[in-house]
Amino acid sequence: MLDLMASYQDRGAPRFIRVNPSAGEPIALHGLDGLVAKEISFDRDEEIYGEGEPAEYLYCVRRGAVRTFKLLRDGRRQIDAFHLPGEYLGLSATQTHRLTAEAVVDSKVVIVQRKALESRAAQEADIACAMWKLAADNLRNAQDHMLLLGRKTAQERVASFLLKMVRRKEKLGKEAGTLTLPMTRADIADFLGLTIETVSRSFTNLRALGCIALDGAATVKIADRNELEELAEAAA
Amino acid sequence: MLDLMASYQDRGAPRFIRVNPSAGEPIALHGLDGLVAKEISFDRDEEIYGEGEPAEYLYCVRRGAVRTFKLLRDGRRQIDAFHLPGEYLGLSATQTHRLTAEAVVDSKVVIVQRKALESRAAQEADIACAMWKLAADNLRNAQDHMLLLGRKTAQERVASFLLKMVRRKEKLGKEAGTLTLPMTRADIADFLGLTIETVSRSFTNLRALGCIALDGAATVKIADRNELEELAEAAA
DNA sequence: CGGTGAATTGACGCTGCTCAATAGCGGTGG
DNA sequence: CCACCGCTATTGAGCAGCGTCAATTCACCG
Numbered sequence: 001m002l003d004l005m006a007s008y009q010d011r012g013a014p015r016f017i018r019v020n021p022s023a024g025e026p027i028a029l030h031g032l033d034g035l036v037a038k039e040i041s042f043d044r045d046e047e048i049y050g051e052g053e054p055a056e057y058l059y060c061v062r063r064g065a066v067r068t069f070k071l072l073r074d075g076r077r078q079i080d081a082f083h084l085p086g087e088y089l090g091l092s093a094t095q096t097h098r099l100t101a102e103a104v105v106d107s108k109v110v111i112v113q114r115k116a117l118e119s120r121a122a123q124e125a126d127i128a129c130a131m132w133k134l135a136a137d138n139l140r141n142a143q144d145h146m147l148l149l150g151r152k153t154a155q156e157r158v159a160s161f162l163l164k165m166v167r168r169k170e171k172l173g174k175e176a177g178t179l180t181l182p183m184t185r186a187d188i189a190d191f192l193g194l195t196i197e198t199v200s201r202s203f204t205n206l207r208a209l210g211c212i213a214l215d216g217a218a219t220v221k222i223a224d225r226n227e228l229e230e231l232a233e234a235a236a
Numbered sequence: 237m238l239d240l241m242a243s244y245q246d247r248g249a250p251r252f253i254r255v256n257p258s259a260g261e262p263i264a265l266h267g268l269d270g271l272v273a274k275e276i277s278f279d280r281d282e283e284i285y286g287e288g289e290p291a292e293y294l295y296c297v298r299r300g301a302v303r304t305f306k307l308l309r310d311g312r313r314q315i316d317a318f319h320l321p322g323e324y325l326g327l328s329a330t331q332t333h334r335l336t337a338e339a340v341v342d343s344k345v346v347i348v349q350r351k352a353l354e355s356r357a358a359q360e361a362d363i364a365c366a367m368w369k370l371a372a373d374n375l376r377n378a379q380d381h382m383l384l385l386g387r388k389t390a391q392e393r394v395a396s397f398l399l400k401m402v403r404r405k406e407k408l409g410k411e412a413g414t415l416t417l418p419m420t421r422a423d424i425a426d427f428l429g430l431t432i433e434t435v436s437r438s439f440t441n442l443r444a445l446g447c448i449a450l451d452g453a454a455t456v457k458i459a460d461r462n463e464l465e466e467l468a469e470a471a472a
Numbered sequence: 473c474g475g476t477g478a479a480t481t482g483a484c485g486c487t488g489c490t491c492a493a494t495a496g497c498g499g500t501g502g
Numbered sequence: 503c504c505a506c507c508g509c510t511a512t513t514g515a516g517c518a519g520c521g522t523c524a525a526t527t528c529a530c531c532g
Contacts, residue, residue, distance in 0.1 A: 051471075070383045072469055078386040080379050093372035098379060121365055128364030129357055135371035136329035142378035143316050143334055147306045149385035150314040150429030154520065185479060193386030195521055200480055216529065217479055233308055235287075390488065421511060434488055436512055452497070453511055 037112045042103035049090065051100045057111040059090045064107025065182040068099040069190065079191040081141060082183060084168060090114075091135045105182045149193045152233060157192040158202035159232040162212065166222060179220045206231070273348045278339035285326065287336045293347040295326045300343025301418040304335040305426065315427040317377060318419060320404060326350075327371045341418045385429045388469060393428040394438035395468040398448065402458060415456045442467070 039062060042048055048059065048066060059066075066083040080099060083089050092098050103109075121128040148157055162179070169176035181188075189199045206212045211228045213221040222228065275298060278284055284295065284302060295302075302319040316335060319325050328334050339345075357364040384393055398415070405412035417424075425435045439456075442448045447464045449457040458464065 070379065070471055072383070072387060072471060074469070076387040078383040080382050091372060092376055093369045094376065098376055121361060121368070123361055125357060125359055125361045125364045128361045128368055131368040132357070132364055132371055133329045135368055135375055136327060139371055139375045139378060140328055140330065140334055142375060142382060143306065146316050146378060146381055146385055147308070147314040149382055150426075151308060151312040190386075196479075197481085197522085198520055201520090204480075233310070235306060235308060431489055432511075433490085433513085437488090440512075 037110050039108055039110050042107050042109060044103055044105050046103050048101040048103060048109060049097050051097055053097050054095060055090060055092065055097050055114055057090060058088065058114055058117055059101070060088050060110045060112075061085050062108040062110050065104040066101055066107060066109065067104050067183070067187060067191075068101045070099055077190045078193065079187060080145070081138070082187075082191065086172070088134050088138075091131065091138055093135075104187060147235070154192075154194055154198050154202050155205060155231060156233045157194065158188075158199060159206065159211070159228050161188065161192060162206075162220060162222070163225075163228055163232050166225075177222055179222070181218045181220060185217065273346050275344055275346050278343050278345060280339055280341050282339050284337040284339060284345060285333050287333055289333050291326060291328065291331060291333050291350055293326060294324065294350055294353055295337070296324050296346045296348075297321050298344040298346050301340040302337055302343060302345065303340050303419070303423060303427075304337045306335055313426045314429065315423060316381070317374070318423075318427065322408070324370050324374075327367065327374055329371075340423060383471070390428075390430055390434050390438050391441060391467055392469045393430065394424075394435060395442065395447070395464050397424065397428060398442075398456060398458070399461075399464055399468050402461070413458055415458070417454045417456060421453065 042064075049055075049057075051070065061083045063085055066089060067079050068081055068083065068089055069077050069079040071077050081089075082104065083101075089101055090097065117127070117131075121131055148160055152160065165179050165181070166176040169179065183191075185196045185199050189196045192199065194202075203212070203214065206228070207214055209224075209227065209231075211222075211224045211231065213223050215221065273296075278300075285291075285293075287306065297319045299321055302325060303315050304317055304319065304325055305313050305315040307313050317325075318340065319337075325337055326333065353363070353367075357367055384396055388396065401415050401417070402412040405415065419427075421432045421435050425432045428435065430438075439448070439450065442464070443450055445460075445463065445467075447458075447460045447467065449459050451457065
């Protein structure tokens with residue numbers, strides 16, 4: 001049995017879904033006898049769900065990475081989060097999805113039927129509590145990100161982004177001296193509220209300052225973490 | 237008995253807290269026998285709770301308005317939300333508050349002890365479910381706001397802000413042809429990720445375009461709502 | 473090796489920020 | 503009742519950070 005909430009355990013969130021790691025098959029859920037979770041594969045850039053669609057499932061990333069975003073009529077895009085393995089999406093309590101979700105790279109995602117989940121949550125407090133904790137966790141990330149989008153400079157945004165990726169990797173118990181970013185500069189730009197060019201220039205700056213080293217566009221070595229933290233302009 | 241969740245009823249969220257309207261006194265909670273809610277008054281600009289403090293209470297605005305925000309070391313501020321009567325704050329599932337909360341104007345706030353609330357939520361599914369719905373609601377607002385902060389122009393931000401205030405007022409069953417804004421331009425600027433001057437210029441523009449009329453800085457008449465919606469660049 | 477999409481780099485322009493002065497408004501007291 | 507005071511908002515001029523447009527360069531993959 002693989003615990004999908006491994007990354008949340010140390011933060012005290014209850015684990016409530018355990019899935020059998022055999023891919024492609026219906027998966028038994030620990031403590032959710034009436035529910036079935038399935039693992040589904042998505043190709044790079046494939047849509048997982050669309051904004052406005054009825055919210056039929058809750059999703060948990062197993063492999064790869066997922067972006068959730070909103071669009072304006074003229075095509076401007078804001079990515080609200082990247083979801084890495086072990087993280088949940090589709091938590092909104094509304095009937096329809098408020099975001100579009102796409103696979104950043106080839107990914108595997110576990111899905112749980114919301115209708116069944118919600119009726120269980122209405123009965124069992126620990127299920128509902130887990131949903132609360134997960135939603136609150138997403139909310140906290142969103143609050144941090146609003147500070148970044150509203151008040152940080154381009155350089156600070158990119159430094160903050162890299163540090164956050166490092167911390168998430170460490171939280172999973174991995175060594176994070178070198179990052180392999182699954183997303184393109186365009187994704188990073190739309191996450192940070194910048195353009196591709198500005199993101200690229202910021203990377204170049206950080207390299208010139210000796211904070212990071214690049215090996216190709218995707219591989220980032222954290223050379224001077226303290227300096228990076230300084231440049232990220234940590235909260236007061 | 238006054239139902240604090242009146243504004244949520246039509247959206248299907250369970251009502252779980254009912255308070256006696258007599259101010260200053262301990263208040264009985266509907267369905268929460270072991271808990272006591274108290275109403276507290278705060279003066280304009282008074283702190284309700286600070287970032288990093290232990291999260292002892294859940295808060296519900298009764299009268300006035302509350303801002304929640306984060307600061308950077310050098311004083312840059314990002315307001316993540318204005319909370320109006322009937323709305324909840326302090327929902328994060330963490331031990332400490334992630335934001336600072338202050339009264340925008342003289343306000344009354346109902347508080348509920350979190351420790352007791354959480355132990356009840358762990359037992360009773362409808363309490364936990366209500367917390368989920370509330371957190372998810374806050375999350376949805378945050379997602380909309382990230383799109384605004386990351387991708388909208390100054391004019392679009394101000395137009396979106398005014399429309400949102402109108403819609404919130406309407407949702408409470410009030411006629412919203414004229415708004416009375418409780419917050420200053422500085423608050424609006426820090427909410428929209430702009431400066432005071434840019435906010436002021438945007439108001440002036442909107443007035444010149446015939447979308448709004450101003451009577452003093454705080455009173456805004458919505459003169460052409462369709463045009464305002466056009467300028468807010470609604471999501472696709 | 474060659475082709476293709478992504479990333480980088482450069483030149484230039486515009487939106488929104490900074491700094492500064494003025495105007496407006498509400499509260500207070502003579 | 504009105505004049506004054508302090509705070510907030512508005513307006514203006516100049517500037518800079520980031521966006522736009524365009525040209526290479528790079529990396530990956532067949």
